[in-house]
Amino acid sequence: METSKTVTLKVIKSTDSSWKGPYDYVQEVTDIPSSSTLFDVMQEAQIHGDFTFQSKTHSVFGEEIISVLGIEANYKERKEFWALVDGATGELLPVGASTYVPKDGDIMLLQMRIHHPKQVPC
Numbered sequence: 001m002e003t004s005k006t007v008t009l010k011v012i013k014s015t016d017s018s019w020k021g022p023y024d025y026v027q028e029v030t031d032i033p034s035s036s037t038l039f040d041v042m043q044e045a046q047i048h049g050d051f052t053f054q055s056k057t058h059s060v061f062g063e064e065i066i067s068v069l070g071i072e073a074n075y076k077e078r079k080e081f082w083a084l085v086d087g088a089t090g091e092l093l094p095v096g097a098s099t100y101v102p103k104d105g106d107i108m109l110l111q112m113r114i115h116h117p118k119q120v121p122c
């Protein structure tokens with residue numbers, strides 16, 4: 001029997017803000033299967049709330065998040081990317097949205113960040 005979980009999705013649109021907030025958007029996604037990936041959580045949030053996002057599929061790493069709440073990351077000109085962040089620690093998730101499986105009660109932060117080539121994991 002599969003149990004369910006609750007995951008909170010938070011968004012920070014400005015590259016000037018700390019991962020601790022203030023947040024531009026917060027949504028609790030409840031009653032989803034415990035096997036749900038972050039990508040599943042985001043799709044669910046899109047169905048039940050005002051959350052929107054776009055992604056493209058990479059042949060190896062799965063879904064890459066390219067825009068959130070209508071805002072596209074401009075990597076070419078500004079080295080911006082939509083970072084997938086652990087909302088409890090501020091650390092980047094080690095894998096992409098369609099691979100990462102958040103635990104019950106987790107906070108997942110989507111934060112616009114500037115890419116610094118020496119950071120981990122990329």
Ligand code: B12
Nearest residue numbers: 058061062063064065081083084092093094095096121122
């Ligand atoms: C540079 C880089 C980035 C840059 C890409 C900039 C650009 N547009 O050129 C930026 C900073 C945007 C980036 C972001 C992320 N990355 Co990155 N990235 C890399 C790195 C170091 C090199 C990629 C590359 O240029 N390859 C050469 C080109 C010719 O091949 P390519 O397939 O066309 O490359 C594209 C993809 O790699 C894509 N891409 C980069 N990272 C990711 C991550 C995911 C999940 C997806 C779907 C696509 C993707 O961007 C490249 C250019 O379009 C790789 C390490 C590696 N060895 O591959 C990690 C790597 C691919 N990234 C990784 C991760 C985890 C991420 C993030 C999820 C981190 C995070 N927590 O936010 C985010 C993506 C978030 C999102 N929005 O979905 C992991 C993926 C692991 C996995 N099994 O899922 C890798 C393997 C690093 C690692 N060893 O952990 N990344």
